[in-house]
Amino acid sequence: MIDGIRLTKAPIRWGMVGGGRGSQIGYVHRSAALRDGYFSLLAGAFDLDPDRGRAFGADLGLDPGRCYPDWQAMFAAEAARADGIRCVTIATPNNTHYPITRAALLAGLHVICEKPLTFTTSEALDLQAIAADRGLVVGVAYGYSGHQMIEEAARLVADGTLGEIRIVNLQFAHGFHSAAVEHDNPAARWRVDPAFAGPSYVLGDLATHPLYVAQVICPNLRIRRLLCTRQSFVASRAPLEDNATVLMEYEGGAVGTCWTSAVNAGAMHSQKVRIVGSKGSVEWWDEHPNQLRLEIQGEPARVLDRGMAYLHPQSLADDRIGAGHPEGLFDAWANLHCRFALAIEAHEDKDPARLAGLRYPGIEAGVEGVRWVEHCVRSADGGGVWVDYA
Numbered sequence: 001m002i003d004g005i006r007l008t009k010a011p012i013r014w015g016m017v018g019g020g021r022g023s024q025i026g027y028v029h030r031s032a033a034l035r036d037g038y039f040s041l042l043a044g045a046f047d048l049d050p051d052r053g054r055a056f057g058a059d060l061g062l063d064p065g066r067c068y069p070d071w072q073a074m075f076a077a078e079a080a081r082a083d084g085i086r087c088v089t090i091a092t093p094n095n096t097h098y099p100i101t102r103a104a105l106l107a108g109l110h111v112i113c114e115k116p117l118t119f120t121t122s123e124a125l126d127l128q129a130i131a132a133d134r135g136l137v138v139g140v141a142y143g144y145s146g147h148q149m150i151e152e153a154a155r156l157v158a159d160g161t162l163g164e165i166r167i168v169n170l171q172f173a174h175g176f177h178s179a180a181v182e183h184d185n186p187a188a189r190w191r192v193d194p195a196f197a198g199p200s201y202v203l204g205d206l207a208t209h210p211l212y213v214a215q216v217i218c219p220n221l222r223i224r225r226l227l228c229t230r231q232s233f234v235a236s237r238a239p240l241e242d243n244a245t246v247l248m249e250y251e252g253g254a255v256g257t258c259w260t261s262a263v264n265a266g267a268m269h270s271q272k273v274r275i276v277g278s279k280g281s282v283e284w285w286d287e288h289p290n291q292l293r294l295e296i297q298g299e300p301a302r303v304l305d306r307g308m309a310y311l312h313p314q315s316l317a318d319d320r321i322g323a324g325h326p327e328g329l330f331d332a333w334a335n336l337h338c339r340f341a342l343a344i345e346a347h348e349d350k351d352p353a354r355l356a357g358l359r360y361p362g363i364e365a366g367v368e369g370v371r372w373v374e375h376c377v378r379s380a381d382g383g384g385v386w387v388d389y390a
């Protein structure tokens with residue numbers, strides 16, 4: 001069970017490229033990296049616009065002198081400091097991943113990079129060789145693989161519960177880009193422009209996620225050959241696809257399919273990974289990440305839940321909150337602590353106007369909970385009778 005105690009000697013001095021104000025994924029990186037104190041955010045080139053990036057870094061509480069106009073300035077200045085960053089996260093559009101990761105590695109930095117890592121395999125192999133040569137880590141932000149039930153699925157494959165793996169069925173098909181939203185949305189616009197997105201849209205942006213999850217669950221499967229068709233249902237996106245279907249054949253005879261789409265109208269994420277073996281199947285759906293469906297042929301289907309004692313010890317080792325609580329608990333609590341902090345500051349500043357409309361469970365909520373329980377107990381202990389609420 002993870003309880004916030006850091007397992008490393010010290011926080012890693014850390015910087016970010018991209019992930020600035022209003023970006024989709026920047027805050028996800030920061031909240032994940034900072035939560036247990038594994039990383040300490042000290043520097044950043046957060047934005048394509050240098051002034052906006054500097055202002056954002058200052059708002060995050062960074063030393064303004066370490067909020068840089070661009071990544072080149074950041075890598076040079078940080079390398080010259082005895083207390084310079086040791087790792088950088090790259091959360092910029094896809095076209096920049098290769099040059100920035102390469103420069104970071106050459107500057108001696110470990111890298112956490114967004115996906116897709118690069119445009120081409122030869123670029124990715126180049127990064128792999130540089131990292132190996134210099135003894136540096138490159139992490140890729142396939143975040144869904146961190147869900148605990150993925151670990152459990154991997155254990156069920158490894159211990160033979162599913163039998164011989166026959167079929168891998170992958171899907172990441174949302175509906176958010178069913179219309180040409182990119183006309184009004186800059187973050188969607190670069191995704192459908194090959195100069196920024198690379199040779200694909202949904203294949204790289206979406207399908208690489210379940211592809212990696214399946215690799216975690218079935219580490220021994222190697223793709224032998226594949227067949228892909230792709231379409232641009234919003235025609236202006238051509239040559240990039242907003243829908244694609246892939247057939248895969250693995251060494252040893254297993255087969256796979258992957259449907260990925262941004263035009264699955266009405267759907268939310270619809271990221272699903274189903275692994276079918278000779279004895280049974282597992283299925284994981286990212287919209288219900290606390291559960292893993294286990295179906296053994298001839299037996300009733302089971303829904304395994306995160307945090308339960310029947311899971312493999314390795315799945316439980318990843319647990320942070322115990323059974324029952326949903327994984328969104330941390331987000332809800334973070335929202336609550338934001339409001340507690342705003343309320344405390346408004347009280348200390350003697351500015352009650354700032355409390356208007358600030359909803360948080362305060363003393364009244366505490367009193368009400370106690371009053372309710374007291375009445376329930378009095379009613380029950382009185383033989384299950386009506387009691388007036390006062």
Ligand code: NAI
Binds near residue numbers: 024187
């Ligand atoms: P976005 O367009 O919302 O934000 C990009 C940010 O990078 C902006 O702050 C922009 O100013 C900054 N930026 C762009 N070029 C820069 C440069 N040269 N130097 C410094 N900052 C620069 O993009 P979004 O959606 O946050 O995506 C960023 C990356 O994250 C993409 O590669 C995307 O594929 C990936 N992503 C991954 C997700 C995941 O689940 N792992 C989810 C969403 C995005």
